Amino acid sequence: MSARLMPVLPGVTQIRGGLVNCYLIADADGLVLIDAGMRADERHILHAIDASGHALRDLRLILITHADGDHVGCAARLQAAARAAGGAARLCVPAGEAASLAAGKQSRELRAQGLLKVALRLVASLFAFKPLVCDATLADGELLPVLGGLQVLNTPGHTPGHCSFYAGGSGLLFAGDAFKNMGGQLRLSEGFNTWDERAALHSAVRLSALEPAVMCMGHGPVLRAAAPAMQRAIAAHKRRLQIS
């Protein structure tokens, strides 16, 4: 397996792109992709599909956590290519992000100032994405036929309609950008790219109550037995917000 592909659980692979992770699930019904990386990550995703022993036509679902260009960059091309190969490739997106995705826009303004604002303008084209044709919207609590039951959880904060996915049977959580595991530290979404830090806190508390065995995030390595680190991250976020 290439260094870009990290086994998470049997049939579940983390695909490490240049900046962001996405996840490929291979089960008896075919392939499911969670998030779709940046545009430049397409070759890594195609390689992961190949390494799974499947073909692009086996891609039955593309699930999206939120409307950021680093999470949807390959969605349209994979949807089209899989369909051209005879596959279903249904693009399913959080209900609260659907309008933004259909418009090819982020679902919240970035609150950057000064040099950061200038820097973001320079890289904006890398994060731009074209309007997506979504096949279905995902509602909170919905149970998807993936991994024996994959629950949709609304986890607003990073963006207004951000959602996570939880496979209760294996304790596997796909947290999108509700948490990030960078620099050896787990953190909640915070700062310029966060729509609402208080909402992010509530969502993190909801996710930590699941006590996931394995947590997969958009950014950083997979975390196992994540509950203590989630508690520490929540406590740090509360201190940041001056909530006791």
Ligand SMILES: [Zn+2]
């Ligand atoms: Zn992200």
